[in-house]
Amino acid sequence: MMHTMKRLQGVAPSLRSGSRRRSYDAAFKRHLVELSLVPGASVAGIALDHRMNANILFKWRRYHLRALAQSSAKPAARLLPVTVMESESVVEDTLAQALRPAAQRKPRASALAGVIEIDLPLGRVRLTGPVDPVALRVAIEVLLQR
DSSP: OOOOOOOOTTOOOEEOTTOSOEEOOHHHHHHHHHHHTSTTOOHHHHHHHTTSOHHHHHHHHHHHHHHHHHHTOOOOOOOOOOOOOOOHHHHHHHHHHHHSOGGGOOOOHHHHHOEEEEEETTEEEEEESSOOHHHHHHHHHHHHHO
16 A cells, blocks of 8 residues: 655754653644544554654554543533422322232323333333333333443
């Protein structure tokens, strides 16, 4: 695979005083990182073309990509509080129904017509028809723990 690289003119690594380490200009680093992010580019080839160790270029890329990720981090979605109001008799009936063994429970007419969709981190749960509140709570708790 043939790749074309442009050398940054006039940007040569300089040696720090009293040290054998080279220091590179920020523009030079940015230029090489941009070259390495082009689809199909060879980081090792770019480093070789610029007479430097590929590990240094990989390190610059890692810092660059981390900085991009931190700067573009989006705030997490917030859940809004929801209150469902029902009459006391419906609440008491629902609690009594939930406490009965599953074989003795009677489906309510309103439960037969509804559809419940719950979005969880691992996917969506869709319930149609009569819903067993106890089984639903257990299923959601299990899915949230994964």
